[in-house]
Structures are given as structure tokens and as C-alpha cells.
Amino acid sequence: MSQTPTSILSVDQWVDDVLGNAKFNSPAAHASAYAPSNIALSKYWGKREVNFNLPVTGSVSISLAEHGTKTGLSVVDAPQHDITLNGEEVDASQSFAIKLSQWLDRVLPNNLKLRVDTYNTVPTAAGLASSASGFAALTLATNSLMGWQLPEHKLSALARLGSGSASRSLWHGFVKWQAGEQPNGSDSVAFLLKHQWPQLRVGLLTVSSQKKAVSSREGMARTIATSALYKQWPEQANSDLTVIETAIEAGDFETMAGTAENNAMSMHATMAAAWPPLVYWQPDSLTQMHKVWQLREQGLPLYLTMDAGPNLKLLFEAKHQSDVEVAFPEVQVITPFG
Ligand code: 2P0
Numbered sequence: 518m519s520q521t522p523t524s525i526l527s528v529d530q531w532v533d534d535v536l537g538n539a540k541f542n543s544p545a546a547h548a549s550a551y552a553p554s555n556i557a558l559s560k561y562w563g564k565r566e567v568n569f570n571l572p573v574t575g576s577v578s579i580s581l582a583e584h585g586t587k588t589g590l591s592v593v594d595a596p597q598h599d600i601t602l603n604g605e606e607v608d609a610s611q612s613f614a615i616k617l618s619q620w621l622d623r624v625l626p627n628n629l630k631l632r633v634d635t636y637n638t639v640p641t642a643a644g645l646a647s648s649a650s651g652f653a654a655l656t657l658a659t660n661s662l663m664g665w666q667l668p669e670h671k672l673s674a675l676a677r678l679g680s681g682s683a684s685r686s687l688w689h690g691f692v693k694w695q696a697g698e699q700p701n702g703s704d705s706v707a708f709l710l711k712h713q714w715p716q717l718r719v720g721l722l723t724v725s726s727q728k729k730a731v732s733s734r735e736g737m738a739r740t741i742a743t744s745a746l747y748k749q750w751p752e753q754a755n756s757d758l759t760v761i762e763t764a765i766e767a768g769d770f771e772t773m774a775g776t777a778e779n780n781a782m783s784m785h786a787t788m789a790a791a792w793p794p795l796v797y798w799q800p801d802s803l804t805q806m807h808k809v810w811q812l813r814e815q816g817l818p819l820y821l822t823m824d825a826g827p828n829l830k831l832l833f834e835a836k837h838q839s840d841v842e843v844a845f846p847e848v849q850v851i852t853p854f855g
Contacts, residue, residue: 528568528678531701532623535675539665541626544592548662552653552686553585556719556822556830558777559758560784561681561694562750563737569702570681573741574754577693577710577761578685579719579853585686586650588658589634599632612732616648617655620679624659631662648733652679653686673706690854691765693758712765713854718838720831720848724801733825736788736795744791753783774820774832781822799827805845812844 533540555578563573593599598621600607600614607614621631633655637647656676660667667675669687673694677684685692688709697705731739740747757780764773788795806829809821817840820832831848833841842848 527701529623531569531703532675532678535667535671536624536665539663539667540624542664544629544662545664547589547591548658549587549589550654550657550661551585551587552650552657552683553580553582553689554647554650555580555682555685555692557682557685557824558761558773558822559754559780560824562754562784562787563741563747564681565696566700566702567738569700569705570677570679571702571705572681572694572696574751575694575696575758576682576685576754577691577758577765578682579691579717580686580689581719581851582689582853582855584638584650584721584851586638586647586654587636588651588654589632590655590658590662591632593630593632595630598630601632601634603636616679617651620652620655621659623678624675625663648680649682649686652676652683655679656683657687670706670708673708674702677702677705677707693762710762710765712768714765714768715854716835717770717853718831718833718835718841719851719853720829720833720841720845721851722805722829722831722845722848724799724805724827724829729797729826731795731797731825736791736797736825739793739795740788740791742791744787746787746790750783750787754780770834771818774818777822777832778820781824785823797823797826802827802829805829808844812840817841817844 557576557578559577561572561576565571565573597609598618600617602613617633635651653676656672660672673684673687676687684707685694691710691712692707693710694707757776760776761773764776806821809819812819817837818833819841821829822832823829831841838850
């Protein structure tokens, strides 16, 4: 894997090129936007370039409908951005505030400061990808506040600068983020897949909603640097992406969900082989995983996927929803195409 030499300055240059004169538009008084969270069916784990946040492989996701982030923006006369999360002030020294402020300072005219009111309907930093919906909602709201009127692929690239998975959170439904080839990431963007699957259900099994100990960013870097198993990951991820995309088009649930589960297990095995070991699972995660596998052995077409956290996401179809709810009374069922 070649690391393209780039600098922070060239990211700023790219942003200026994308925004052009629109960067200096006068802001509206207020704007807000909503973006759904998303769950990758074929995962993004590893960056080929860190400044532009470019992935080693493409990925495909399903958006989580009403589970996401709503962000309101307004201009403030203050030395720094004023950020709230779920109604509470976020200290400027917190990593959440630092990441949001860095993104805003990169895209806004000099010295323009905003009040950013962020409401998450998913537990923050629990592996439910709140950074994905957070940066996607921030990107959409800023596009509206500043009157940029950018096309979707450019919004996707701007959201990616905040968080890779945010590039996929601009739409409802199945979304593919293509890895791209350009050093400045202009082709590393996501787009909506046409196929809809009204019968598809995603079940959230929350094992813990505590903030994770190792961020995805740090976890990816550690995995690439130390896990011998990472050598095989790009090939599998690319192959799984193709199989899942084809299965989505064919409406082949078992192939789609089975490949998604195997992709997640392979990602977690690759992480576990890092040093120090990177294991996001908790004992309860394993208990729930075994329960899924037992039910499947008994004939229930139920599959799981997991991200950088201890929680499970179940994949099943509407006709099995009541069976799943009986087996997992605490499950939160999402209808992605509701
Ligand atoms: C994904 N994850 O495809 C993968 C699977 C977690 C496991 O994207 O460093 O918050 O901000 O680009 O997007 C979570 O990582 O990481 C993630 P950054 P991000 O959904």
C-alpha cells in the first residue's frame, strides 16, 4: 500500500477549490439538517491516507432511518464555536468539539464562528456510528447555512474529511462508498444504490452504551501497523463488497446477510491480531452472538454484524420480526425502508 505524501495545507487547498467563491457567501441566520446513522455490511477498516481520510477499500452500508443526528447551526459572535450535544454544552477541549471545530474552520470563511446544536438519537460512541450521522448532518446543515448548493458527491467528500463513515450517511437506504484512486480523494465518495428492500430489518442489541476505549481512528492505525492478518483484509473486503452488492440487487437475503456477518467477524479477527490486542467485544457480546448462532442452527434466518464497539446489529426480514423480538425482548427494530 503506498502512502501518498500530502499535507494539511493541501487539504485546505482542495476544500477551497471545491467551494470556490461560495466559501465567502454570507451565512443565513439559521439552518438545520438531519442525517441517519449507518451500519456497514462490508466494512471500512483502514486508511490509505490520513489527511484526506481515504480508505484502503470501498464499503457498503444500510442507513438507520430515524436513528441519526439532527444538527442546528447559527452564527455567533464569539472567539470559538459553541457546541452542544443532546442539550448539554461540550467543553472545547473534548475530542468531539475539537473534531467538529477543525472541520468547521476548514470550510468556513476566516473567523466565522457557529453555535452547533447536535442531537443524537443513537448512543454516542457506542459503536453505533454517531460520528457518521454527526458529520453528515453537519455537512448538510453547513451546505444550507452557507448556501453552497454543492452536488451530493462533493458533500460526501467533505463529510468524509470529518469521519470516513460520514461519507455514507447523506442518504437513506443502501449506500456504497467507493475507495477511489485520486490522491486528493475527489473520487473517494459515496452514492446511493438504487435497490430498495422494504422487508429488511436491522435490530440493535445494545450491550453497552459507554464510550469506547480505543477510537476507530486509533484502532485502524494500530491494526494496519501491527496485525499480520491485515494483509488479507483488503482482498476479502473488496470481494465481500462485490458479493453483497450483487446479493442486494438479487434480493438474496442469506447471501447478503451471511457475507455481512463473515465480513464483520473477519474484521474483528484482524483487529484481535493487532498488538496490543484490539477487542471491542464484551462478555455479553459473545453471549448474544452465541444466541444468534443457536437460533440460526434451529432454522431462523438471523445474522449479525458488529462495529468498533460491543453492540450487535441483527439482520433479518420482516416475516421473522416477531421470532426475533421473542428471543431478544430488548431489541430495537429499525425499518430502513419504512
Ligand atoms: C464502518 N467503522 O465501515 C467501520 C466498521 C467502524 C467499524 O467507519 O477515523 O468513525 O473518523 O474515518 O468512520 C468507524 O470509523 O472513522 C467506522 P474515521 P469512523 O462503519
